[in-house]
Amino acid sequence: MRTIKPTKIGSKKSNFNEKLTAPEMGKLWATYMGNSMSNCILNYFLQHVEDQDIKKLVEHAKRLTEEFQRSVKEIFIKENIPLPHGFTEDDVNLGAPRLFADEFYVHYLKYAAKAGLSIYSIAIPLMYREDVRNFLTYCMNSTMELVEEIKTILMDKSLIIEPPIIPAPEQVRIADTDYLSGFVGDVRPLHALEIAHLYDNIENNVTSKALIMAFSQVAKREKVRDIFIKGKDITNKAVERYMEKLHYESLPAPGFIDHLVTTSTFAPFSDKLMLFHKVDMFSMKIRAFGNSLAVNGRHDLALLYGKSLMNIANFVKDASNILIENEWMEIPPEAVDRENLASK
Numbered sequence: 001m002r003t004i005k006p007t008k009i010g011s012k013k014s015n016f017n018e019k020l021t022a023p024e025m026g027k028l029w030a031t032y033m034g035n036s037m038s039n040c041i042l043n044y045f046l047q048h049v050e051d052q053d054i055k056k057l058v059e060h061a062k063r064l065t066e067e068f069q070r071s072v073k074e075i076f077i078k079e080n081i082p083l084p085h086g087f088t089e090d091d092v093n094l095g096a097p098r099l100f101a102d103e104f105y106v107h108y109l110k111y112a113a114k115a116g117l118s119i120y121s122i123a124i125p126l127m128y129r130e131d132v133r134n135f136l137t138y139c140m141n142s143t144m145e146l147v148e149e150i151k152t153i154l155m156d157k158s159l160i161i162e163p164p165i166i167p168a169p170e171q172v173r174i175a176d177t178d179y180l181s182g183f184v185g186d187v188r189p190l191h192a193l194e195i196a197h198l199y200d201n202i203e204n205n206v207t208s209k210a211l212i213m214a215f216s217q218v219a220k221r222e223k224v225r226d227i228f229i230k231g232k233d234i235t236n237k238a239v240e241r242y243m244e245k246l247h248y249e250s251l252p253a254p255g256f257i258d259h260l261v262t263t264s265t266f267a268p269f270s271d272k273l274m275l276f277h278k279v280d281m282f283s284m285k286i287r288a289f290g291n292s293l294a295v296n297g298r299h300d301l302a303l304l305y306g307k308s309l310m311n312i313a314n315f316v317k318d319a320s321n322i323l324i325e326n327e328w329m330e331i332p333p334e335a336v337d338r339e340n341l342a343s344k
Contacts, residue, residue, distance in 0.1 A: 024132045025333045027123035029084060031139065032072040033330070034119070035065040035219065036086030036111060037277055044268045045105050048098040049176060053153055054105055061109055064142055071135050083124055084330055087273050096268035099214050103159055108161070110150045111207040115284045116143045131205035140222055163199045164251040166192060180299055189249055194301060197292035203240045203254045204288065209235040211256045215274045218267035227319050233276055241304055272328040276289045277321045285312050 020028070042062040047057045050150035069086075076083050100108075127133040154160040181187055190198070209232055216228035239256070244254040287303045289312070296302055323329040 001065070009028075011275055018025060018129065020075075020081075020129065020132065022128075022333070023123065023126040024129055025081065027119065027127070027136065028072050028075060028132065029332050030119055031136070032069055032076075032084050034069045034116065035072075035338045036084070037070065037273060037280075039065040040087045040089075040092040040269065040273060041108075041277075044092050044094060044096070045100070045108075047094050048100075051103050053157075054102045057109065057146075057149060057153060058105055061113075061146060064146065067142075068139055075131065075135070081333070086330075087270075087276075091270040091273040093266075093268050095265045096266050097262070099218065099262055099264050099266075099268055100270070101260040101262070103157070104148060104210065104257065106153050107207045107257055107260070108158075108211065110147065110154070111204060111281075113143050113147050113150065115146070115281060116206065118284055118287060160203075161252050161254050164195055164246065166195065166201065166251075175297075179195050180297055187300070190245065191297065192240060193295040194298065195246070195251065197288075197295060198246055198301075199253065201288060201292060202239055202246075204285070205235050205239045205242070206254055206256050208285075209239060210261050211281075212278055213258060214261045215269075215278065217261070217263075217265050217276060217340075218269075219271055220267060220270050223322055224271045227275070227315070227322060228278065231282065231315050234315060236267050245304070272326070273322075275319055275323055276328065276330070279316055279323065282312050282316050282319070286316075338341070 005161060042058055045058050046055070046062065049058055049285065073083055074153050083313075119142065120136050120143065122134050124133065124140060127136055140161065175225060179188060212228050212231045212235065216225055216232055219225040219228055243253045258281075286309060293302060293305050296305065
């Protein structure tokens, strides 16, 4: 077991130089896999993008994916850890016809950047080795800068509806016994945190729905195509329910962006890459719904998110089984199987 000795605030080096911990190894592995996939997707986007502002944004994102992969590779080689296979040029067809409009690339990058931030924000408090801690902090800061650039383009080009505005409270209020209601009777209005997470879930899921709809158009294997159609239907129903909650209180919500997907049926990505992508992003939704439940105070919203969690978990299980059946699922670094060693 590693004993962590305190260091003086502001010191540049830790007092230990140990092997990677399980959290460090796991988060580096996830960072490499996610950016390996993203690099293939961004390479394809760059084949068709015409808007110069959006092109610069995609190029910026691509530079980051390459830089992040390179840094993980250096650490893994130093520690004699096998580099994940990830995704290669075999998983992308750069000659495939355009599948998305330029505007979709901006929505997609925000969607993907949020997933990256989720990984880095959880990782950083668990990192103790200086090089890993500094690297993931850099990933976090660089991705936050990218998000700001994305938001600027979304707003400048009027590609997004801004989050709802509510009046400032006139006084501090204390909850009464009806505060948690939501099904019948005098249901209180949504509070600011509930609105924030409804908006965020809608924004994520309209992009997710458009992406999985595109994947269902171009998937080659019937099983993969069917699971994408299932995921599209799950996402569509969930978004409609979230929108209904905001619209009931006359609050705006982001709209669907399905129109940003072309009618092409020629696959730019391998079934392996597309299925991994949706398993990865649907898994992120589970975390997002957990965060939403944590700040929720109404029973109806708790039921809504609970149903979404169940549907998403079932999708991830079914899609993961397809990955396993096709020998497409890479396993993260594991602990030693002590029982198996003892039996030999």
